[in-house]
Amino acid sequence: MEMKNQLHYLPDELIIQILLRLPVKSLVHFKCV
Numbered sequence: 001m002e003m004k005n006q007l008h009y010l011p012d013e014l015i016i017q018i019l020l021r022l023p024v025k026s027l028v029h030f031k032c033v
Helices: 002-008 012-021 024-032
Strands: none
Touching: none
């Protein structure tokens, strides 16, 4: 159970790294949705 909870949790740093690697157009589209 604990492992599943950890898998669903994404650290802010990881999210930021993913967002930085995404193209700007994808970010805009993601925000619109």
